Amino acid sequence: xxxxYKTTLPKLLVRQAGxxxxxxxxxxxxxxxxQAVSWRENLRITAxxxxxLDSLGxxxxxxxxxxxxxxxxxxxxxxxxQGLGGMALGLxxxxxxxxxxxxxxxxxxxxxxxxxxxxxDKILSFRDSLPHLEHIIYHDTRGxxxxxxxxxxxxxxxxxxxxxxxxxxDPVGRYSLWARETAPADxxxxxxxxxxxxxxxxxxxxxxxxxxxxxxxxxSDPKYPSDEFVSFLPLAWMGExxxxxxxxxxxxxxxxxxxxxxxARADSREIGPHLxxxxxxxxxxxxxxxxxxxxxxxxxxxxxxxxxLPIGYEYADALFEGxxxxxxLRFKFFIADQxxxxxxxxxxGFSRMRSATTxxxxxGPDTFRFFHALGVKLKQLYGQTEIACxxxxxxxxxxxxxxxxxxxxxxxxxxxxxxxxxxxSPAVFLGYYKNEEATRETVSDGWLLSGDAGYFDDNGxxxxxxxxxxxxHLADGTRFSPQFLENKVKFSPYLxxxxxxxxxxxxxxxxxxxxxxxxxxxxxxxMITYTxxxxxxxxxxxxxxxxxxxxxxxxxxxxxxxxxxxxxxxxELDADDGELTRTRKVRRKTIGERYGGLIEAxxxxxxxxxxxxxITYQDGRVREMCxxxxxxxMEA
Numbered sequence: 364x365x366x367x368y369k370t371t372l373p374k375l376l377v378r379q380a381g382x383x384x385x386x387x388x389x390x391x392x393x394x395x396x397x398q399a400v401s402w403r404e405n406l407r408i409t410a411x412x413x414x415x416l417d418s419l420g421x422x423x424x425x426x427x428x429x430x431x432x433x434x435x436x437x438x439x440x441x442x443x444x445q446g447l448g449g450m451a452l453g454l455x456x457x458x459x460x461x462x463x464x465x466x467x468x469x470x471x472x473x474x475x476x477x478x479x480x481x482x483x484d485k486i487l488s489f490r491d492s493l494p495h496l497e498h499i500i501y502h503d504t505r506g507x508x509x510x511x512x513x514x515x516x517x518x519x520x521x522x523x524x525x526x527x528x529x530x531x532x533d534p535v536g537r538y539s540l541w542a543r544e545t546a547p548a549d550x551x552x553x554x555x556x557x558x559x560x561x562x563x564x565x566x567x568x569x570x571x572x573x574x575x576x577x578x579x580x581x582x583s584d585p586k587y588p589s590d591e592f593v594s595f596l597p598l599a600w601m602g603e604x605x606x607x608x609x610x611x612x613x614x615x616x617x618x619x620x621x622x623x624x625x626x627a628r629a630d631s632r633e634i635g636p637h638l639x640x641x642x643x644x645x646x647x648x649x650x651x652x653x654x655x656x657x658x659x660x661x662x663x664x665x666x667x668x669x670x671x672l673p674i675g676y677e678y679a680d681a682l683f684e685g686x687x688x689x690x691x692l693r694f695k696f697f698i699a700d701q702x703x704x705x706x707x708x709x710x711x712g713f714s715r716m717r718s719a720t721t722x723x724x725x726x727g728p729d730t731f732r733f734f735h736a737l738g739v740k741l742k743q744l745y746g747q748t749e750i751a752c753x754x755x756x757x758x759x760x761x762x763x764x765x766x767x768x769x770x771x772x773x774x775x776x777x778x779x780x781x782x783x784x785x786x787x788s789p790a791v792f793l794g795y796y797k798n799e800e801a802t803r804e805t806v807s808d809g810w811l812l813s814g815d816a817g818y819f820d821d822n823g824x825x826x827x828x829x830x831x832x833x834x835x836h837l838a839d840g841t842r843f844s845p846q847f848l849e850n851k852v853k854f855s856p857y858l859x860x861x862x863x864x865x866x867x868x869x870x871x872x873x874x875x876x877x878x879x880x881x882x883x884x885x886x887x888x889x890m891i892t893y894t895x896x897x898x899x900x901x902x903x904x905x906x907x908x909x910x911x912x913x914x915x916x917x918x919x920x921x922x923x924x925x926x927x928x929x930x931x932x933x934x935e936l937d938a939d940d941g942e943l944t945r946t947r948k949v950r951r952k953t954i955g956e957r958y959g960g961l962i963e964a965x966x967x968x969x970x971x972x973x974x975x976x977x978i979t980y981q982d983g984r985v986r987e988m989c990x991x992x993x994x995x996x997m998e999a
Contacts, residue, residue, distance in 0.1 A: 368574035368613070368789075372551055373446040373542035375574075375612040380406035383588065383615060389435045392622040392630050400435060402615075408435075410538035412520070413443035414527030417537075419474065419498055423448030426470040426553065430454040430463070431478020433594045433620050436502040436520055438608065440476040445551050445570075446541045452553040452565070453599035455945040456482065457938065459979065464489040465562060466555070469797060471495040476520070479503035480510075487514065547571040553796055554601050554748050555945075563944075565796035566748050575789035576751035577609040579772045583756050584718050584742070590616035590637040591715075595627035596645070597945070601752040602723055606640050609751075632712035639716060642723035643730070643850075644947045646741070649711060650730050651856040655881040659888070671699040675736030682735070683763050704738045713739055720744050722752065724948055725827060727850030731764035743767045745827060750774075750811055751790040755825050766824035776825060777810075783831055784817045785810040833951060835866035843871070843924045849949075851919065852926070855912040857882050860936045860943075862954050863926075864962055872965040873929040874958065875909065876900075876936055882908075897933040897990055906931065910995055917997065927997050928965050930972075932958075933990045939979045961992060970994055 379388065384403035391398050400408070421427070427444040429437050429451055441451040452470060454463060456478070463485065467475075473495055477483050483501055490496060501507055502520035511517050531537040551570045555563040594607040607618045616638070621630035657668050678696040681688045688696065708714055719734070722744030734741040742757035745767035754776055757768035770776045774788035791811050794802035805812055816828040828834060829844040836842050845863035852861045852873065859878040865871035879896050882905060886893055893899040909931060917925040936942040941953045955962065957976060964972040975989045 366575070366578070368571060368578040369547050370574065371445070371542065371545040371547055371549065371570040372573070372608065372612055373442055373538070373545050376406055376409060376442055376446075377539050377542050379612060379615050386588070386615070387617045388611075388615075389438065389618050389620070390634075391435055391620040392626075395622070397619075397633075405439075406538070407535055408524065409439045409442045409446070410534035411524040411527040412439050413446045413538050413541065414531040414534045415523035415525075416443055416447060416474070416527075418526045418530040419523075421447060421449060421474060425449040425474075426452050426472050428452045428454060428467065428470070428472045428475040429598070430458070430475065430482050431456050431503075432624060433596075433598055433603075433607075434478060434502065435620060436476065436478070437598050438618070440500075440520075441552070441608065443538075446538050446545065448541070448545060448549060450550050450553050450567070452555075453597070453604070454555065455597050455599045458945065459939055460485050460488055462562070464492065466565070467493050467496060469565070470553070474498040474500065476500045476502070480506035483507060483510065483517070545570065547574070550793055552604065554604065555599065556748050564798060564801055567793040567796050568751055568790075569793055572751045572790045572792055573604070573609040574613060575773065576605060576753055577613040579774065579788075579790075580605070580753050580756065581610065581614060583758060583771045584720065586610055586614040586616060586638065586718075588615035590614070590717075591619060591634050592616055592638045593619045593621065593627070593631040593634055593636045593712075595621050595624065595631065596641060599945075600642075600723070601748045602640055602642065605752045606638065628712065632710070635712065635715040637715050637717045639713075639718070640720045640722065640744070642947070643721055643726040644724075646721055646726060646734065647730055647853060650733050650854075651859075651878060651881060653707070653711075654856040655878075655884060659884060667703055671703045672736060674699040675704060675738070676732065679732060679735035683732075700738055707737055708739065718742075720756070722746060725829075725846055725850060726764075727847075727854050728764040729851065729854035733854075735762075735764075745825060746786075747811075747813060749792045749805060750786055750788060751792070753790070754786045754788065757824075761822070761824070763824070766820055766822075766826045769824050778818055781831070782816045782818070784813040784815045784825065784827065786813065787811065837865055837871070837923065838867055838869050839923075841923045845951075848873075848920070848924065848926070852913060852916045855909075855916070857885065857909060857912055860949075862936070862949055862951070864965065868966060870927040871924060872962075873913070873926045874932055874954070874961065874965075875913075875929055876932050876934075877905065877909070879935075896935065900931040900933050901991070901993065906993060906995055910997070913997060925997070928994055929997070930961065930965065930992050930994045933974070933992060934976075934978060934988060937978070940977070941979075965994060 380402045385401050387399040388402040388405040389400040429440055444451050498516040500518050500520055500523055527534055547570050550567045552568050553565045556566055592606055596603045611618050619634050621627040657665055674695045678688055719739050719741045742762055744753055745755040746753040754774050755768045755770050776786045779785055787810050814831055816831045816834050818826055820826050829846045835845055848863045849861040857878055858875055860876040862874040877900050891904055913926050913929055938945050961972055961974055971991055971993050974992050977985050978988050979985050
C-alpha cells in the first residue's frame with residue numbers, strides 16, 4: 364500500500380484545488396480587512412507565477428531565494444519554483460547583508476523574491492558582487508515605483524504573473540503537467556540551519572522528507588481541513604514550513620497572514636486559530652506579557668489572578684503526575700476557568716486552540732507549567748531542521764514538562780554510548796548544499812546525529828539535557844546544563860535573555876539582559892526615571908529587583924548549581940551582533956570572545972567593570988558602545 368506522503372507539494376496543491384476549490388486556502392489581512400484566497404485561486408496564482416519563472420528560463424535545479432515577512436506571495440513563489448523542479452530557499456527578513464550575500468554566492472541564485480523596498484535595497488547593496496543574479500521580484504510596491512527603469516531585472520510580482528499568462532494561455536493546465544513530472548525524492552526546499560557555531564549550513568529537504576513528517580505528525584497530533592492556522596513566525600524557519608506549507612497542503616487547512624508583524628497577536632485573536640506551533644521564545648514572551656499586564660491591572664483583577672492561578676497549578680500538577688483530579692479539585696478548577704482562565708485564553712487568541720506545541724529549543728518547566736495552569740494544553744516537540752523539524756512529541760494524555768515525548772510514527776530514536784541522541788526516519792534530509800563533508804559528519808549509516816545529550820525516562824519518553832558540547836562541569840566535577848538554568852532564570856518576566864557561565868570554574872555566574880518594556884513599566888510605576896536601556900539596566904533599584912528574582916530561582920536549584928554572581932548587560936543580546944542565532948539561540952563561543960573581560964571579572968572580587976563593545980545595525984553600520992557594568996554577589 365502506497366504511503367499517502369509519497370507525492371509532492373505541487374501535486375497536493377493541484378489535488379486540494381480539485382477537491383475543495385471554493386474553500387479558503389489562504390487569508391491575508393489588508394487595510395484592516397481579511398481577504399480570503401480559495402484553493403482554486405491559490406492554484407491559479409501559483410501557476411501564473413510558475414509560468415512567469417519559466418518565461419525567464421528558470422526550471423529544474425534552480426534555486427529561488429525568498430526574503431521578507433510572511434505573505435501569500437512567499438507561498439505562491441515557493442510552490443511555483445517547486446512545480447518547475449527547482450528549490451525554494453527562505454532567508455530571515457532581518458538577516459544582515461553579509462550573510463545574505465554569502466548565501467547568494469554559494470547557491471549562484473538567479474532570481475530572488477524580495478518583499479519590499481528594504482529587502483530590495485539590501486540586495487542592491489551587494490548586487491555588483493553577484494554575477495549570477497539576474498532578476499529581483501518584489502510584491503510590496505511602496506517606494507519602488509521609480510526603481511524599475513533604473514534597475515535591470517527588477518520586476519513587480521504581478522508583472523511576472525502577466526508574463527506567465529502571455530507565454531502559456533492555460534497556466535493552470537501547464538502547471539498541472541509540470542506537477543505530474545515532480546517526484547517525491549526531488550529536493551523541494553533549502554533550509555538554513557541555526558548556525559550556533561558560525562555561518563548557517565544549507566540543508567536540502569525533499570518533498571517526501573517534508574510530507575512524511577507532516578503525515579506522521581498528523582497521526583500523533585491530528586489536523587483537519589476545517590482548522591485555522593496563523594502564520595506569524597518567519598517562513599524561513601523549518602517549523603513554519605512544517606505548518607504553513609507541508610501540513611496545510613497535506614490536510615487542507617487555511618493559513619492566515621497578519622497585516623503586520625506588530626499586529627500578529629491582535630490579528631490572531633480575531634481568527635481564533637485551532638493550531639499554534641511556536642519556539643520557546645514566543646511562549647516565554649507571552650507568559651512574561653501576561654505577568655507584566657497583571658502588575659499593571661486593577662487591584663481586584665490582580666487579586667483574582669493571584670487567588671485562582673494556584674488552583675490552575677494544582678490541577679495541572681495532578682495531571683502531570685498521572686493522577687485523576689478529584690471532584691473538589693475539578694470543581695475549583697471549573698470556577699477558576701470560568702472566572703479567569705477562559706477570558707485570559709480568549710484575550711491571548713487561544714479560545715479555539717486544540718493543538719498548542721513548542722519546539723526548536725528547550726522550554727523551561729516553569730513556562731510549560733504556567734500555560735497548563737491556564738488550560739492551554741501545551742505540548743513539546745523535539746527535532747531539528749535536518750529531520751524536517753520533528754522526531755518526538757508529547758502524545759495525548761502523556762504530557763509532562765521534563766521530557767519531549769515519544770518518537771512519532773516511522774521515526775526511530777536511540778542514545779549512543781556517548782549519550783548522543785540519534786534518529787532515523789523518512790524525513791532525514793538529503794544533505795547539505797555543496798557541503799558533502801558536513802553531510803558525512805551529520806549522517807552516519809542513515810542515522811542523523813543531533814549533537815544533543817539525552818536519555819529515555821522510565822516511561823520511554825525522551826529527555827533532552829542540552830547540546831553535548833554545551834553540557835558543562837564545575838571545577839569539582841559537578842555536571843550542569845546551562846540551558847536548563849537559563850530557562851529557569853528567564854521565567855522571571857523582567858529578564859529577556861540569560862547566559863550561564865561556569866565551565867571548569869568554582870561556581871556559576873550569569874550575564875543577564877532585562878526586558879525593557881516590562882522593567883520600564885515597573886520603573887515608571889515606582890517613579891524611577893530613566894532614558895535608555897543602558898540607563899535603566901544600571902539603576903540600583905533594578906539591580907535589587909533582579910537580585911530578588913535570581914534569589915527566587917536559586918531556591919529551586921541544588922546549592923552547587925546556584926548562581927553566585929551576576930551582572931546586567933547594558934544592551935540586549937542581538938542576532939545582528941552575532942550573539943544569537945536567528946531563532947534566538949545563544950552563540951556561546953561569540954559571547955565568550957566578545958565578553959571575555961566581563962566573564963573574568965565575574966570570577967574576581969571586582970564589583971564593576973568598564974566594558975567596550977560594538978553593535979551592528981541591520982544596514983551593516985557599526986557603532987562603538989562603552990559603559991560601566993556592576994557585578995552583584997548573591998548570598999551564600
